[in-house]
Amino acid sequence: MLQLKNISVRFGGLTALNNVTLSVGTHDVMGLVGPNGAGKTTLFNAISGLVRPTSGQITFDGVDVIRAPMYKRARIGIGRTFQVPQPMHELTVLQNLTVAQRFGTGKVDQKKIDEILEFTSLTDKAERNAASELALTELKALEVAKALATNPKLLLLDEVFAGLETTGKRHFMTMLKDLHEKFSVGIIIIEHDIETISNLCQRVAVLNFGELIAEGTPDEVFRDPVVIKSYTGGANA
């Protein structure tokens, strides 16, 4: 469904991504790992349209989307959450979802919204103001809910677990486990915790210094000496 071919992203003299080639299918739950600064968020930015790659191809559902602006990509089915939640301020949770659905799919389906609210445990927070009245766990849940409201085929989850304490983490784990099934959506998830990744994903891709250094099942990847070296040190991994 999503195909990245030789994606490179260069900012002036800095190469954030170098020749990354990756495919994600409709039934995949793929983990994206790597040390800080490896280019994971940049990859998400490239896929969702926040950043234009310096070279390479991005195909989604057979269509070349590299020139498509961000809003178009959301409409054709690429959903994305931000590491630091970016809800629509001044709007309530319900309004956030309604607007997301209205502009992401073209119409409003109240039943679907109720479903999503329930799934993310936000039903009784629906009238709360997104910017000022939500706890971090709820904000993160809203990030996911918002993305789901656009009816995505591919969901990019950027460090949803960051900053959550144990109960929150457990809650999200359960939620994410069902996500793939319930909404038939392919997922790429950026995460630092190896256990979480092994639990959730069937495939894992590893980035280091902007390059794809390993890809495979969690078992394969986390035993790969190259991968281990990139995490434990050695600037020339």
Added chain:
Amino acid sequence: MTELILQALYSGVLQGGSYALIALGLALVFGAMKVINLAHGELVLLSAYIAYSVEAGLGWNPILAIPISLVVVCLTSAMVYYLVGRIKKDREINSLILTYGIGVILTNMILLIWKADVRTTGSTWMQEAMVVGPFYSMRSEVLFFAVSLVMMVGLWWWLSRSWYGRAVRAVSSNRDAAKLMGIDPGYTELVSFVVAGILAAVAGVALYSYGVVSPAYGSVLTVKAFIITVLAGIGSIPGVLIGALLLGVAEALTVTLASSALQELVGMGLFLLVLFVMPNGLFGAKGRRG
């Protein structure tokens, strides 16, 4: 024909000197506070009218108005700074509206005090023709061009060598961090306004000495100064000078080759052209895109 064009170039360059002073004042304040002082043109105009009063009322040469202008304009500029500092939120937009309002006040005050008539110097000393090579100009044009150059060099030296230069760079990139380093941002910003006032005061007297002023001219000047800063790009003094010269020359050429009514159009057109084609100006760094 070529003579006409060359003469226009010469006049345009001389005019550009004063334009540069005006634009630098605007740029200085913007650089320190990210605030565009829409009343800046009126400060220049105020100085010009003071020169008029000095000449018409006291019979002196307009040049002697400079000390008086300096005091009045710098005080006014400091007051603008004080008012801007009182804005509590949305500083970028609210300061625009605030300074716009101050501009309206100043323009109308000038209208009240000096009436709506168009003024220019009557001093023959200022108007006396000076011939440099094949080019003709008024003494005031050459004199004030020289003055502008001197002031610009002084400004450049001061920005690069003095505490102020470092302070303003620190304050504009991170106000709180600057405070931690012992820099007083308020003082730095005040100094920016006062120096802008100095530049405006000199430019005003220059304008009166070789050009024509009327109460409505204040906002025209602000717009021209803004156009030049856009042409120059952010953070470049040489850029401002070149931008100012460019505007002066473009205007002079339009007046010579087309008509004087289109003079203003040229500036606006250049402005829009640069915005579309070179959003970072001729020399500037980034910062204009939203």
Added chain:
Amino acid sequence: MKFNKTIIAMLLAVYIGVPLAFGSDNYLMSLLVASLVIGGVALSWALLGNLGGMVSFGHAAFFGVGAYASAILSMKFGVPVLISILLGGVGAVVASLAMFPVLRLRGPYFALAILAYAHIFRILATQWTSVTGGAGGVSNIPRLPELFGYDLSSKTGGYLVILTIVVAFAAIYQYIRRSHYGLALRAMHESEDATRVIGVNSTLLKGLMLLVSAFMCGVVGAFNAHYINFLEPDYAFSGLWVTIPIVAAIFGGYRTITGPIVGAVVVYLIDQLIFKNIIPSGHQLVLGVLLVSMIIFSPDGLMPLLRKLTRRTHVAT
């Protein structure tokens, strides 16, 4: 659209009450018309600021283009006045299309770029003599017609027309604000990317708000041309059409819909009835002072401040 009793009462008051009470006082009626013209411009300015998130210093451009477009269409092409007024709005929309490239600029740059456009249009109107009559202007612009036997070109007639225009625009503004577009626009102020990532074409939405604002301002300008039957570039594109609406909108509370309209009536009437007599030349000084004080003390407007104060005294008693 909720029609509560207050709105109906207000509409009755302004549509029927005012003409009955003041219809015979031509001077007062003409002041009311003028203040509503300003109110219309103020409303369009506030709409662009609130919904579009863009402050403009150049609404005089739309006002003037609308005025000239309508005048030319009705005079040279015989278009009926009421239709040419609407087409005047369309003309302003076309003018605003030329401004689209500056939409991507940040606040101050956008505001001043629009100002540059206003100057350009003014100069064009002055120079393009064959079409616009040049600096001398256009006179004998067709008056408002008779509608169902009622003469709209009378002072009261003009009042009713501009009142309808302003009320209609207020309704449109409200409609947009309540719609999903309105929600998306509000969210865009904080972060355009947050909206883009869920499928909002934020650039297009902002552009649409510019078009709507331009249309409204153009229609008001066109109305004014047919009301005073005369146009010249320095009048149609005057900086006053920038200053007074901004003062009016901020005074009345630019975040609300009725604020700019009420602000326009109050500010203009006070300016004309009181200050013009005290300081005949340069009475706009007061406007400047008003603007400055408001930004410093109550950027959300004077009326909201008054409302807050009166509410507090009610509670105290």
